[in-house]
Amino acid sequence: MRGTTEGQVYLVGAGPGDPGLLTLRAAQVLAAADTVVHDRLIHPGVLAHARARARLIYVGKEGHGPSVRQEDIHSVLIAQARLGRTVVRLKGGDPFVFGRGAEEALALEAAGIAYEVVPGISSGIAAASAAAIPVTHRGLSGAVTFATAHRADRSTDWAHLAGAETLVLFMSGRRLEEASRELIRAGKPASTPAAVVEAGTWEHQRVVEAPLAVVATEARQAGLGSPSLLVVGDVVSLRARLPSLAARRTSTHEARIANAGGRS
Known part of the structure; x- marks a missing residue:
């Protein structure tokens, strides 16, 4: 200073x-x-x-x-x-x-x-945690990569990101389809667990969880928007094993989406 x-x-x-x-x-x-x-x-x-x-x-x-x-x-x-x-x-x-x-x-x-x-608590960690997704977990992921989906120079290294054990992609709302497609093209299995977290930790937080191949479609059909994070990796599968934590942050609207089978 x-x-x-x-x-x-x-x-x-x-x-x-x-x-x-x-x-x-x-x-x-x-x-x-x-x-x-x-x-x-x-x-x-x-x-x-x-x-x-x-x-x-x-x-x-x-x-x-x-x-x-x-x-x-x-x-x-x-x-x-x-x-x-x-x-x-x-x-x-x-x-x-x-x-x-x-x-x-x-x-x-x-x-x-x-x-x-x-310093403040980064949404890259907090939003995932609020969605009951630990970004690291022994036996599933010992490393996490943070990146942004919005780059002015459009030089995203998708091959590098596809190799991440856990990937947290900031500012991904408008580029979900592109990000999912490019990650799969770069070698990430289409079946990899993924989740989109909208407004993480806010009262109106919503989460859509689906395989990487369809997570963008599911998020769009659920009406998710900005701000949102994309989390990709096996750690996302832990969300189903942490229902108490997930329920604490589930909005009424998200509950309606879940009851409708992932559609709004």
Whole structure:
């Protein structure tokens, strides 16, 4: 951390969604913030930790929808800090896991703004756990690979991803069909257990579980959307052996889908 101005910026991970999974440090800095610059996927219960007079600035991004440019977010953070304010940049999950937090840290570093990174629980682990899917398990998977389905350069190494014992694919909602197809083409068996977790840890979390060959079709027919994670690997099969954990996070809508045989 380095800085020469009065203001301070905290790059804060808000966790996967459930306000109860916010860290104590994140709650502390939110309570002290003059300005909160927040993403789209922030639970209202997390924002409730901000002090009443804090200024809330929305800078959300949405794939194939209206988005605030990353450079403009940098400008907002720097401008607010130079006014002498304590600024919380609130990001879903962890700032440094597919959250562009490092880009913001580099911009603050270059501008001479004091900053601190407050890690958050990554949705890549939490959403899978909330869906009763352990990403590692002795005898099934001793390693997990995290990747994003959305890459600007379109250079996804599907052969590498297909070799993962457990694969957790972020931002997969709009690319489920492509991801499933490319993984199978790269050598992943079509019968590999897979699951799509929508809105992991939120009240409206939904899960569709199916073999890799058909999981995208099942998710689309169930009406799953963004945000969602794709989990691929034998660990997904453990979900059926953890019904108590799965039921704790099952929404009424998901129950209707299950009772209808996986269709909505």
